[in-house]
Amino acid sequence: MLSLPLSPFPPSSHPRSPLACPAPGLTRNLLLGPLIALLLALVAGIAPARAQETRAQETRAQETRAQETRAQDGSGTLLLRSEGGAPVEAPRLKADAAITVSGPTARATITQVFRNTTAEWVEGTYLFPLPEDAAVDTMKLVVGDRVIVAEIREREAARRVYEAAKAEGKAAALTEQQRPNLFTNAVANIGPGETVLVQLEYQQPVRPTAGIYALRLPTVAAPRYSPAPSAVTSVVEGPSAADPVPDRQKIAAPVLDPARRAPVNPLTLTIDLKAGFPLGQVRSATHAIRVEELSGSERRITLADGATAADRDFELTWTAAPGETPSVGLFRERVAGGEAVLAVVTPPEAASPAAPVPRDVVFVIDNSGSMGGASMRQAKASLLIGLDRLRSGDRFNVIRFDHSFDTLFPDLVPAVETHLDRAKRFVAGLEASGGTEMLAPLRAALRDATPEETGRLRQIVFLTDGAIGNEAQIFSAIAAERGRSRLFMVGIGSAPNGYLMSHAAEFGQGSFTQIGTPDQVTERMRALLVKLESPAVTDLTATFSEPGVDATPTRLPDLYRGEPLILPARMRAVRGTLTLTGRIGGTPWQAVLSLDTAEAGTGIGKLWARAKIAEAETARLTGRLSPEASDAAILRLALDHGLTTRLTSLVAVDATPRRPEGARLVSTDLPLNLPAGWDFASVFGEGEAQPLPAPPRQRRAATPATQFAAAQPVALPQTATDFEIRAWLGGVLLALGLCLSLRRRRVAA
CATH class of the missing domain: 2.60.40 (Immunoglobulin-like)
Known part of the structure; x- marks a missing residue:
């Protein structure tokens, strides 16, 4: 039972004035009441200011969300995060490639057009690929009617020249090599509404294979997976652990989701083909082209659609007329x-077919996220063809990898029907997801349990798009651990890492085969397997x-x-x-x-x-x-x-400052298309670029209701209180608080 204290004073038949004998604690209550009222007044005054600030923050957030929505839904401008964090509009870019093939060499001129559609002064940085064997020797910056020819300098010196020109408000361009097949162009102080051109030139060899000549032009830098230092290395070496990709930020760029954005960076292309011998078939498996015959040994090639999205490598192949192939x-x-x-x-x-030599073949297939979509289908189909070509007496194994790896069999097994059926089911069930940790499965494939069996050929067929940033680690591992193995790289997809593929094959004393479209799988995989079966x-x-x-x-x-x-x-x-x-x-x-x-x-x-x-x-x-x-x-x-390398760069600077003093310069990285056939969610995860989810609503836990027993009635004391005094003082202070509140609102307005 709940009981309350009774009054300490005895009842009296004579009523007393409330002021005649104040209740105990009156002094304390006189202070407590005004303090509470003052606190209420202050809260009342602060609330409007906070509400106004909250409304302002909500307005800014709504504007940012609206801008980001425009950037994602393909309407209007494309906004990117600048160095300062605020969204800025990216410069627009289009490119033109003019290539002249003269016998065994090709000379290419790539013109990149940067257009600033904003009212800001802009610096744009564009990450772009070139052939891995390109010798980049010329860069020109065109601003209005002025043409500035770049100079070759040591990399750090060129960067200092560029940064100084940028700070002084001068138009400047800097071409740097991040990989032999990956470059960046930075262009500073592009004026509001202005168009600036950067023109690059390079030389490259034309390589024939089995009588087919090929020219390849990469058009998009595919996103690359850059592994972190291993957990063991990080624990042992601490913060000083060597980063396998120390320049990871320089080989990354914003990538657009093709489901939300129309393609950007359109490309036009013209090729003047002067083969030096009578030509047979001229075709492209990657793009629709127009072929104009100029003479028996010359053709002019253009894109059938005029311009194309930069989202896949362009490949042109040609053959000699029958009986005209030069050796x-x-x-x-x-x-x-x-x-x-x-x-x-x-x-x-060989004059006569050699006797078949038994082989040990290790197939390695990449099923990481970047292989999602068409690439995964091409890789699986290629591997299945490889399994079908195994002969009696051969042994094999299959390794699959993403951020982890699995070996199908504990060791090499005979190429018999039961093993082949199991391998085909294993391959058919693969799905693309996760990162691209290539080093561990590569080492597993190179590991040779029987190095003394020199009478057998040991071959590794490695199927991947090569979308990694730690190429140096891969090359070092092949050079150190290859043994008697031969490494055959199969580049899968629309934009493979040609630098990784060709040099891994070089270190592995094998060859590189490119499969860029589904209709090339059978033809090119069978050609590779014939190579593996033929004497070298x-x-x-x-x-x-x-x-x-x-x-x-x-x-x-x-x-x-x-x-x-x-x-x-x-x-x-x-x-x-x-x-x-x-x-x-x-x-x-x-x-x-x-x-x-x-x-x-x-x-x-x-x-x-x-x-x-x-x-x-x-x-x-x-x-x-x-x-x-x-x-x-x-x-x-x-x-x-005069070549651009890992240690040298091309830099061009206009002599005249052009950005007004005090005008700010905003910097952005130009966005790239996702390579054709790639699955955005497999690479970047589900919900990338989606609005942030709403915060979870608070919910009270369901607790059983507390039951109380009915209390007996209690007689309350009829004593005098200081109610009147406290009410009077509280009212005065409350009025004062309301006045302060109104004053704050007028100031905030």
């Missing part, structure tokens, strides 16, 4: 201090009769069926002979070429320098050159030949 090509060019020569030689096929051209050597010749590479690679040897060299004068020797399936082979018959060529000196730079990079990774010696060789070659 030897010799070309020369006068360069400073001498001449450059380029030999392109395709060894003949081994023990190749090249000997020049003239002294003082600098040829590259110094160690010639093994060649597979239909593959040519491409050998650039520099000498005082192109004369004498070049003798090539090797073995084709165990049979000696030799070819003697007279250099006096070499035809005039263009860009051969640049290709020689680019190949020498690549060889120095390879020597650094394999330990044949120290990092200091490798860097010195690269820097010397790059500066002498």
